Amino acid sequence: MSAPPDTRRSAGAALSAEDVSYAVGLARLLEDVSLEVRGGSLLGLIGPNGAGKTTLLKCLSRLLAPDAGQVRLDGRDLSRQSPQEIARRIALLPQSATLDFAFTCLEVVLMGRNPHLGRFQAEGARDRAIARQSLAETGTEEFAARVITELSAGERQRVLLARALTQQPRLLLLDEPTAGLDVQHQLQVFGLIRGLVRQGLAAIAVVHDLNLAARYCDRLALLHRGKAHARGTVADVLTPENLAHVFNVEATVAHDPALGAPRVTVLAPLDGGVESGGGTPAGAETPGGQAPDR
C-alpha cells in the first residue's frame, strides 16, 4: 500500500489592501480602503446595503481590478499574478451560487481542484482525498453522492464551503455565508469557519448580522459609502456612535456574558441623520417591539 495522499493545508496567508479604490462611471464604489488580515484571524466586513462590501471582496479576490491601490498576499502584488495562481491561494464563496446542472456534491467539491490541475489533467487520487477531507471537515460526507440541487440551503452552503476548502486556499473570502439560512445553520456555518480559522486559515467575511459579526469575528471593518469608516477590534468598531453614523439607527452595545462578546441592540431608526447620533429618536418605534428582551 502506498502512503495516504498528502492532504494537509498550508498555513494562512497575510493579505493587505492599501488605498483600494474602484469606480463604475461616476459612481465611486470604493475610495481608499485599506485593511489587513493574517492567518488565524477572521475579519468581518460590515456596513449598510450599498456600502461597497461585496465590491471590496471582489477587489480582494481580483475578480475586479481596483482603479487605484494595491492588494498584496504575503507581500506579493496580486495584479502581477495569473487568475490560476491567485486561485491556488485565495478561495471565494460568493453570495448566490446558482446551480443549473445536476452535479453530485462530490463532483462540485472536486471542481475546487481546478486551479491545481493542467488543462487536460483529470483529478487524481490525491485530489479525491482532498475533496473527501473537505467534505468531512464541513460535515457533508453523507451528501457526497447526492445531487446538490436536492439539498437544503444550509446543507448546500456547507458543500459549497467544502468546494472552497478543496482549493486548499490560504485565504478564504466569504460573501454573506449565512444569508438565507435559519438560526441553527447560521451558527453551524460560522462555527465551521471559526474552526478553520483556529487551524490557521485567514478569512474575510461580509457579515450582515451585526451580532454574528460581533460573536465570530476577530476584527471588523465598517464600510460607509465606499470608505472604511472604522477598523479595529469588535469593541472599537461596534460603538453606538459608529452605528448611528453609518446605519442611521439608535443602538446600544452591551457585553453579553453568555456569549463573551458584545451584543448590539438596535432601538430605532434615526430620522435626522448623522449629527443626531445618540439623541432621542422621533416616533420611537422599536423593531419587533421587544428589543431589550435578550
Add this chain to the structure above:
Amino acid sequence: MSVLRRTLDVQAPLALRLALALGLLTLLLVLSFVVTMAFGAVDVPLGVTASIVAQRLGLPIGAAASDVHWSVISHVRLPRALTAALVGAALALAGATMQGVFRNPLADPGIIGVSAGGALGAVIAIHFGLRSLHYLATPALAFLGALGAVMLVYLLAAARGVDPLMTMILAGVAVQAFIGAVISAALTLTADVNAMREIVFWLTGSLGARSWTHVQLILPFIVIGSLLLLCFGRDLNLMALGEDTARSMGVDVRRVRLIMLTLAALITAVAVAVSGIIGFVGLVVPHMVRLVVGPDHRLVLPTSLLTGAVLLTWADFGSRLLLRPQELRVGLITAFFGAPFFLYLLYRQRRAGTIL
C-alpha cells in the same frame, strides 16, 4: 448491464467512463454506417457494404464488389452518410455547448441566430438564381449568412453591458424574427415556383445528393472546431457554479464563453450550409446524453458529438426508406421524432424533480 452501470457511475474515474462511453458509441456509429448504407433503392449485402467502405477508406480487406454496388456505396451513400454523421455531430456538440454556456436547457444551436442567418443566405442564393452559376453558391451564402447573423447578435449583445448572455438570447430571438419576415417576403415575391419549392425545402433540411465535395468542404471545419470545443469541458463545469465562482477558481469566463460560442457558431454554420435547417438534434441529444452520463461536460461534450452522428445517420436512413422510393426531408424526421421525445424527457425530468 450492471457492470456498465457501475462503470458509467459518477464515482468511477473519469477516464474509464469516457473510454467506455466513447468506445460503445464509436462501435455503434460504425455499425449504423454499414447497416444504413446497405439499404436503399438498391439493396447491397451487409458484408459487401462493409468491405467497400473499408476499401474506400484505404483498408484492403474483403472481396471485390460489383460495379453497381461499388458506385452506389462509394459515390452516393458513403458521402451522404458521412455528411449526415458530420452534420449530426456538429449540431449535437453545438447544442451541448450552447446549453452549457447559456446555462439554459432550452438553448440549441439556433438560439443565437445561426440557422436563421443560414436560411437567409440560402434564400438569397435561390431567389437570385445564384445556384445556377455554381452548385456551391447556396452552401457558401448560407455559411456567410449564418456567420453574419451571429456577428450581428454579438454586436447587439456587446453594446449593452449588463447581462450579455440574456441580451444574446433576446437579440437572437429578434434576429430570427426579422429574418423570418424577410424569408416570408422572398417567398411571396418569388414568381418562380421551383425556387419557392426549393426555399421551403431548404428550410426543412435535407442530406440528399451530398457528394464528396460537400464532405471535403465541411470535414476540416467540423473536426477542428469540435476538437477545440472538447478542450473546454471542465471550464463549462465550473461555469455551472456561476460566473464569480468560476472566475475565483481561475477560469477566464468571458474569454471561454467567447471562444466556445464562436466555435459552436462556426460548426453550426458549416453544418447548416450543406444540410439546411435540421431541428431538434442540438436540443435533444445533450438531454439524452446527460440522462446516461450525468452532467459532467468532459463527458457530455464528446458523447453528444458521437450520439448526434449516430442519430442523424439513422434519421437520414428513415428519410430515405420510410416512403421509399419517395424521399422525406430529414428535418421532418428529426422534428417528428425529436419533439415528442423532448416532451417525454421533460415529463420524466419533472417527475424526477430536476430540470437537467
